[in-house]
Amino acid sequence: MTAFRTLDDADLADKRVLVRVDLNVPMESGRVTDETRLKAILPTIRTITDKGGKVVLLAHFGRPKGRDESQSLAPVAKALEGQLGRKVAFASDCVGEAASSAISRLAAGEVIVLENTRFHAGEEKNAPDFVEALASLGDIYVNDAFSAAHRAHASTEGLARKLPAYAGRSMESELAALTKALEAPVRPVLAVVGGSKVSSKLELLGNLVKKVDILVIAGGMANTFLAALGKKVGKSLCEHDLADTAREILEKAKAAGCEIVLPVDAVVAKEFKANAAHRVVGVDEVGDDEMILDAGPETVAVVAQKLDGAKTVVWNGPFGAFEMTPFDAATVAVARDVGKRTRAGTLLSVAGGGDTVAALNHAGVAGDFSYVSTAGGAFLEWLEGKALPGVEALRR
Helix, strand or coil: CCCECEHHHCCCCCCEEEEECCCCCCEECCEECCCHHHHHCHHHHHHHHHCCCEEEEECCCCCCCCCCHHHCCHHHHHHHHHHHCCCEEEECCCCHHHHHHHHHCCCCCCEEEECCHHHCHHHHHCCHHHHHHHHCCCCEEEECCHHHCCCCCHHHHHHHHHCCEEECHHHHHHHHHHHHHHHCCCCCEEEEECCCCCHHHHHHHHHHHHHCCEEEECHHHHHHHHHHCCCCCCCCCCCHHHHHHHHHHHHHHHHHCCEEECCCEEEEECCCCCCCCEEEEECCCCCCCCEEEEECHHHHHHHHHHHHCCCEEEEECCCCCCCCCCCCHHHHHHHHHHHHHHHCCCCEEEEECHHHHHHHHHHCCHHHCCEEECCHHHHHHHHCCCCCHHHHCCEC
16 A cells, blocks of 8 residues: 555644545435445544544535535434444535534544535536635545545545545555555456446456456356357347457457456346246357346356466456346356355455445355455446546555
């Protein structure tokens, strides 16, 4: 973590510490229904309060167009109190008199949540005057919201250029995991990339073939590659117009010395529904009226063989329609295999993306991976090799 400034580098005593966090939590009838993101920021809050800093939390919630009380952070502040086990103050705005007077009443070691930053248009525009208004409220800036680090907004990037800036504990963990997985990995590195469409992951595939040793292409996007190689994929989800692109990616991988692994067998059905009548066939035997809904057992065995020699795994996307039985089998089998190897200490495993997190939870192994990122967009952009504005601002 020497590349980034962290809380260990900061003098926090009696400082007003503006902490950008992710409080975009699920809500129902004014109550927080999943407190995972609240738990994730507790180590940062406690580090600052233990060192005598005043914690001023900045966050967005939803996509309001101006002030919208239905998207207020007030109930989130109340839920955070329960997680933190201490009083959390709340200010009715994130700039101006309401914010400054509330912060002025804070004693060392106390915590306040400021109102939704997206109530102001200047947040998403990264407007200089809004950045100045936020900066006037603090002495130090801490970013603990990797999930929003790919956006150059006032509270994610602008502030980090105005005040001494540091990575919070959650951000620090995320950057450490991603650096170990792709920037300075223990090789060989195996990446699993699944999902429905090649078109949504072109940049990801283009970057990974230059970074990893083995690339397993799974899910619906594998069908496009199979079709590009002359295989019949029946009614399967497939972007036939990207056949040339798929072949180009295969050529780039070959030139980079990256081994591509595609399915060798598949679970096919004539209907897209749970427990539909299905059969396992080789990828040369898919019927015209059938669709590929999962990778088959031989493919799982091939991936297991490749894992035998791997030291690092990066995973984004499922092998099939894991939301429906029995088309979850390949995803579950490979996920459990990676989890088992990680627990045994033979593998570093990093996974991320919405479907991926859901798939690993479905397989019951999210806790077995070395690191699971819940930051969908930011995680993908990191894998694509893009510079994230909120991260770049934290570099030493």
